[in-house]
Amino acid sequence: MQELMKARAAALLSEGKVNRVLGWAAGEFVYDVTPTVFESREELERDFVYSPFCGANLSKYLVKEARKEGKILVFLKPCDSFSFAQLVKEHRIPREKVYAVGVECYGKTDATALRSLGITGIVGAAEQYGALTLNTLNGERRVTVAEAMLEKCKSCKTKEHRLCDELLGEEGEPVSDCSRFEEVEKVEAMTPEERFAFFRGELSRCIRCNACRDVCPACTCETCVFDNPASGIAQKAAADPFEENLYHIIRAFHVAGRCTDCGECTRVCPQRIPLHLLNRKFIKDINEFYGPYQAGDDPETPSPLTDWKPDDVEPGSAVRKGGRA
Amino acid sequence: MSTYRIREERLPALFEETAKKRKLYLPTDTAEGVAAFLPYREGMTLTASLNTSRSAKDLFFPQTETLADFKVSGREIAVVDVREECEDFLLFGVRACDVKSFEILDRVFLAEPVDSFYKNRREHGTVVSLACASPVETCFCGTFGIDCADPEGDAAAYRWEGYYYFVPLTEKGEEYLASVESLLEETDDGPVWDAKGEIYRKKERLPLKSLTTEGFGGERTKELFDSEKWESLSEACLGCGTCTYVCPTCQCFDIRDFDTGRQIRRYRCWDSCMVSDFTKMAGGNPRPTQKERFRQRFMHKLVYFPAENEGIFGCVGCGRCLAQCPISMNIVKVMKALKEEKE
Numbered sequence: 001m002q003e004l005m006k007a008r009a010a011a012l013l014s015e016g017k018v019n020r021v022l023g024w025a026a027g028e029f030v031y032d033v034t035p036t037v038f039e040s041r042e043e044l045e046r047d048f049v050y051s052p053f054c055g056a057n058l059s060k061y062l063v064k065e066a067r068k069e070g071k072i073l074v075f076l077k078p079c080d081s082f083s084f085a086q087l088v089k090e091h092r093i094p095r096e097k098v099y100a101v102g103v104e105c106y107g108k109t110d111a112t113a114l115r116s117l118g119i120t121g122i123v124g125a126a127e128q129y130g131a132l133t134l135n136t137l138n139g140e141r142r143v144t145v146a147e148a149m150l151e152k153c154k155s156c157k158t159k160e161h162r163l164c165d166e167l168l169g170e171e172g173e174p175v176s177d178c179s180r181f182e183e184v185e186k187v188e189a190m191t192p193e194e195r196f197a198f199f200r201g202e203l204s205r206c207i208r209c210n211a212c213r214d215v216c217p218a219c220t221c222e223t224c225v226f227d228n229p230a231s232g233i234a235q236k237a238a239a240d241p242f243e244e245n246l247y248h249i250i251r252a253f254h255v256a257g258r259c260t261d262c263g264e265c266t267r268v269c270p271q272r273i274p275l276h277l278l279n280r281k282f283i284k285d286i287n288e289f290y291g292p293y294q295a296g297d298d299p300e301t302p303s304p305l306t307d308w309k310p311d312d313v314e315p316g317s318a319v320r321k322g323g324r325a
Numbered sequence: 326m327s328t329y330r331i332r333e334e335r336l337p338a339l340f341e342e343t344a345k346k347r348k349l350y351l352p353t354d355t356a357e358g359v360a361a362f363l364p365y366r367e368g369m370t371l372t373a374s375l376n377t378s379r380s381a382k383d384l385f386f387p388q389t390e391t392l393a394d395f396k397v398s399g400r401e402i403a404v405v406d407v408r409e410e411c412e413d414f415l416l417f418g419v420r421a422c423d424v425k426s427f428e429i430l431d432r433v434f435l436a437e438p439v440d441s442f443y444k445n446r447r448e449h450g451t452v453v454s455l456a457c458a459s460p461v462e463t464c465f466c467g468t469f470g471i472d473c474a475d476p477e478g479d480a481a482a483y484r485w486e487g488y489y490y491f492v493p494l495t496e497k498g499e500e501y502l503a504s505v506e507s508l509l510e511e512t513d514d515g516p517v518w519d520a521k522g523e524i525y526r527k528k529e530r531l532p533l534k535s536l537t538t539e540g541f542g543g544e545r546t547k548e549l550f551d552s553e554k555w556e557s558l559s560e561a562c563l564g565c566g567t568c569t570y571v572c573p574t575c576q577c578f579d580i581r582d583f584d585t586g587r588q589i590r591r592y593r594c595w596d597s598c599m600v601s602d603f604t605k606m607a608g609g610n611p612r613p614t615q616k617e618r619f620r621q622r623f624m625h626k627l628v629y630f631p632a633e634n635e636g637i638f639g640c641v642g643c644g645r646c647l648a649q650c651p652i653s654m655n656i657v658k659v660m661k662a663l664k665e666e667k668e
Contacts, residue, residue, distance in 0.1 A: 028532070028661075029462055032653035035561040056652060061561070111648065116358055120375070121461045123532050137462060137530055205359065207379065207388065210600070211565035211651050227601050234602070236579050236594050268651035270378060270567045272359050 002050040004168050005075060005103060009048070010041040012073055018099050019070030022061055024054045030125040030134075031111040035061060037072075050075070052127055052145045055108035055152070057264050059083040060217040066097040074098055077105040078161050078172060079152065082260035082296030083217035085163040089299045090258070092220050102161035104169035106130055107153035109145050110267070117148055151276065152263020155180035162296060180261065183274070184281050199245065205271040206244035208236070212265035212275050218255035218295075225250075252278035257286060257305035260296040289313045328517060329491045329502055329509035336489065340365055340417070342505050347451075348414035350384060352377045362416065371418055375461050376643060380573035381423040384416055385446045386430060388570070388595050392442070392580065395589040405588075408441060411449040415501060418455040421476035422466045422643035426573035427452065428477075429641070432634050433576050451497045454478035456524060463644030465533040465657060471641055474524035485520040492517060533642075533657060540664050543632030550624060554662045559619035561652045566597035568646040568655070569622065574639050577603075598622045623659045 009021045025036035025047040033053050038044045057080045065072050076084055081102055087093045107130075111122060114134070121137030127145070134141045157180060159172020187195060210226065213219045225231045226247060233246070261283055265275040286293050290304035290312065304312075331339055343349045349365035352372050360374040362381055394405040427447070434443035454476035457464070466473050475481070480498030483490040491509065493499040502509065528534065541549070569575040579596040582589050596603060598621040604612060612618045630639030646655040 027653050028647075028657060032647065032655075034653045034658075037557075037560060115374075121459070123462050137527070138459075202357070205355075205357070207566075207570045209566035209570050209597075211563060211567050214563035214565040215651055223601075229602060229605070236581070236596055236600070236602075268563075268565075268567075270571060270649040272357055 001103065001169055002048070005050050005101070006044050006048050008101065008168060009038070009073055009075075010044055012099065013039075013041060013044075017071070018073040020065070020068075020072045021048075022058050022065060022072055022074040024049050024051075024056065024058075024075075029111075029123050031109075031114070031122060037061075037065065050103065051125075052107070052109050052130075052132065053111075055110055055150050055267055057083055057215075057217060057262050059087060060215070060220065062093045062098055063087065063220050066093050071097055071099055073101060075101050075103050076161065076164060077103060077108075078159050079105075079156065079260070079262050081161040081164055082294070083262050084296070085299060086258060086260050086296035087217060087220070088163065089296070090220075100164045102164035102167040102171070104167075104172060105159065107145050107149045107156065109148040109153075110150060112272070113148040113150060114143065117143065119143065119148075150263065151266050151274070152261075155261075155263070155276075157261065157294075163299065180280060181284050183277060184284050187277060187281070202273050203245045203248055205273055206248065207271060208244060208247065209270060211268045211270065212248075213251060215264045215268045216251075216255065217260070217262060217264070218258045219251070248275065248278060252282060255279065256282040257293075257303040258295050259283065260294070327493065328512050328514040330488045330512045330516075331491075331509050333484070333487050333489060335508065336371070337368070339505055339508050340369065341367070342508055343415060343417070343501075346413075346504055348412055350414060350416050352418045375457060375459060375464075376420055376423075376645065378645075378649070379571055380426065380643065380645060381416060381419050382426055382430060382573045382576075384414070385427065385450065386434070386443055386576065386578075389592055390442060391590055391592045393591045395591065397588065408445070411445045413449050413451075415451045415453060417453045418482070419452050419476070419478060420457055420643070421454060421471050421473045422464075422641040423573050424452060424454045424476050424478045425466070425469070425471050425641045426643075429574045429630075429634075429637065429639060430576055432637070451480075451501050452478040453480045453482055453491070453498070453501065455482045455484070456520060458484050458520070458524065460524070460527060460531055461644070462532050463647040464531055465536050465642035465644065467528065467531075467534060468536045468538060468642050469638050469640060473528070474521040483517050483520040485516045485523075488516065490514075490517050490520070536657060536660065538627070538638060540667060541627040541631070541638070541660070542636060543628060546624075546628050546632070549628055549663060550620070552663055552666060554659075554666050555616050555620045558654065558659055558662055559616045562599070562615050562619050562654060563651055564599050564601060564615050564618070565651065566595075566599050567649050567651060569597035569599055570595060571645040571649050573641060573643055573645070574626070575622075598625070623656060626656065627660070 012018045021038040024033040026049040027033055031053045033049055035056050035058050058074055059080050088095050119141050122134050124135035126133045130145045132143050156175050157178050158174040160174055259279045263276055269275055286304055293304050344365045350362045351365050351369055352360055353363050353369050354360055354372045360372040360377045362377055391407050394407055396403045434440035456476055457473040460473055479495045480491055480493045480502060491502055493502050577596040578593045580593045582591050598618050603618055626639035631637055640656055
């Protein structure tokens with residue numbers, strides 16, 4: 001797959017169809033890949049990588065990249081393509097500035113997931129059909145990607161792309177046994193006191209690095225309210241022990257109806273807070289109140305939260321349906 | 326120097342005894358599997374992780390702290406000094422890199438004008454370090470002349486064949502070991518050397534062992550500042566604060582006022598050169614894009630800090646930024662790219 005992608009990117013570059021290529025570059029070890037813009041065949045040849053460690057969603061970079069001159073090629077995994085489609089829908093990315101190439105994905109892993117399986121000191125790896133042979137400082141370890149999958153991949157909703165100009169590899173299908181709301185249901189089953197304690201416990205680890213916001217494809221405000229010193233809630237000012245909680249709650253509300261559940265927030269959290277739970281609760285509620293809706297599914301359907309229909313649920317029924325209090 | 330030891334299974338008793346006399350912080354695993362320095366509670370055990378997710382600097386330089394309160398009554402404003410004498414505490418199991426970071430922070434906070442908040446914690450804190458029996462691929466403390474087999478601190482601990490060995494290094498360390506004397510037995514230092522030898526053998530296999538500081542330092546300001554590499558290196562940077570907040574040596578802070586409704590609370594909180602309003606002032610921001618902010622972080626550690634501190638670099642090679650950056654950009658990649666450019 002990697003070689004196919006490299007060849008296709010190099011061809012499109014030399015044909016002049018695109019000016020730059022947004023992909024992933026190899027790092028020091030095997031897992032530390034970095035989103036990178038490639039401008040030549042030589043750069044692609046030297047650094048381009050597509051491996052089970054390419055979990056990073058590249059679509060948000062397009063907001064910045066599409067403002068530059070020329071056209072950029074981007075490689076999108078199925079989940080990333082939903083983010084891309086949503087950003088196009090929100091007019092954050094001019095569609096004509098991007099050449100989107102969908103690439104197949106069978107789930108991704110990262111060093112954190114491997115470390116939690118007790119695999120440390122990873123310096124290299126070889127992959128074949130989802131089986132990883134890891135070269136570590138303590139000898140060889142074997143593991144499948146499925147055993148060490150990122151949270152977002154464990155709850156993968158579909159292997160089918162949206163809004164791409166072409167596809168490399170096989171197009172997949174929706175995941176029929178996707179159980180991404182199971183964890184939400186567990187939280188819903190808690191009493192209000194338990195739920196409050198649960199979220200206080202999780203969110204109290206927050207160090208306000210804002211990585212969840214900075215990586216989030218739904219967070220593309222030119223200046224975030226949390227970066228505006230005049231807002232009184234600017235990022236560095238954890239003036240109150242509830243501040244971190246407030247930050248995450250406000251963010252979840254702000255991306256509601258636009259969050260595609262790409263799972264980047266949870267992937268990047270250095271404190272391993274399951275941030276996706278908040279977003280997924282909103283998605284589940286939207287599905288229940290307004291009928292099934294998937295952000296980024298297509299460029300036309302209006303989001304239920306920015307649309308109004310006479311038979312929309314009343315706010316009170318939301319409380320009756322979802323609330324146990 | 327005297328050496329003491331205790332059997333591994335007796336560690337809980339040692340922690341129990343230590344915690345009787347002062348507050349004890351241990352690197353332990355939280356329920357969610359995140360290694361952190363936490364106040365000791367009965368039954369707490371040491372983490373199996375090499376290092377904690379956040380660094381040990383938090384105990385001396387917390388993320389936020391109140392500096393003063395201002396009380397307004399009528400036309401009077403009273404300044405309330407909130408400083409209190411800190412309680413005695415002991416940090417157990419600090420790695421050589423983190424111990425060295427305290428020295429770097431000391432150079433900032435204990436230089437004139439002395440930061441009394443920091444000094445207070447430093448004076449009341451005792452550091453028991455722990456040699457790294459299994460350094461990992463992200464470790465590069467050796468680049469900065471730090472020896473993970475021979476950590477500094479008030480006392481150093483070594484794990485070897487079912488025992489923990491302790492060597493006091495300062496008066497504070499001697500005093501601590503004397504306070505738990507009943508649990509320790511005096512022994513010769515042979516096993517400590519065995520433990521070190523084993524670590525040296527492991528260090529030989531570390532992938533970053535050949536990384537050096539050659540080409541960096543106080544003399545290189547202009548040349549490195551003007552490097553063309555900053556553009557591409559910073560391109561993917563999200564501008565989040567992860568690297569700076571988990572870094573044991575990042576020491577920038579901001580001071581803000583918070584109106585509680587009844588009074589004004591002046592507090593400080595960590596700042597991060599990665600975020601958009603870093604050094605923003607009335608006249609604007611001298612670092613308007615991520616490129617300048619990103620460059621600041623590495624120039625500070627590799628050029629400005631050594632320029633002002635007798636060549637000492639502002640990085641200890643703990644590897645936290647390597648392990649935690651959301652896009653896997655870090656000081657090792659930066660150093661290698663800048664070196665490559667020169668060659």
